[in-house]
Amino acid sequence: MIQGIGLQLVSVAPYSRFLSGRGGVEVEEGWFTKAELEYCRSRGDGGQHLAARHAAKTATLQALGLPGDNALLSQVEVVRGALGRPEIRISPGGVVAARAGGARVHVSLSHSGDHAVAFVVVEAWEEPDEEDKER
Numbered sequence: 001m002i003q004g005i006g007l008q009l010v011s012v013a014p015y016s017r018f019l020s021g022r023g024g025v026e027v028e029e030g031w032f033t034k035a036e037l038e039y040c041r042s043r044g045d046g047g048q049h050l051a052a053r054h055a056a057k058t059a060t061l062q063a064l065g066l067p068g069d070n071a072l073l074s075q076v077e078v079v080r081g082a083l084g085r086p087e088i089r090i091s092p093g094g095v096v097a098a099r100a101g102g103a104r105v106h107v108s109l110s111h112s113g114d115h116a117v118a119f120v121v122v123e124a125w126e127e128p129d130e131e132d133k134e135r
Helices: 013-020 034-041 046-063 070-075 095-100 130-134
Strands: 002-011 076-080 086-090 104-112 115-123
Touching: 002 013, 002 046, 013 034, 013 046, 034 046, 034 076, 046 070, 046 076, 046 086, 046 104, 046 115, 070 076, 070 095, 086 095, 086 104
Parallel strands: none
Antiparallel strands: 002 115, 076 086, 104 115
């Protein structure tokens, strides 16, 4: 069952400035894990990748019904899954993990030119009822 959805569109420019060291006061290093920053810095278009990750974190909070509080961003990490697809990893023990429970979080990222977008679907885990178990 779908628990929530989130969609976030962001401008790439502040993230490009942040990675290049030319400002980007709108972006804070604490929003991202070391692995996220290293991955984005390894890409030729790192600003697009970092912007997409920020969009995914914000969309995850939206989908979980949490406020867009920057302090919560560090509890959400965008990682590359086994097949190279982006996945959401939620840090255990925090507010975000408590809200997510055992839910699965699906994410789609895209970026082109000046913008990056993320779409997140939170799927609640449900115990199969007796009728489903018999099938």
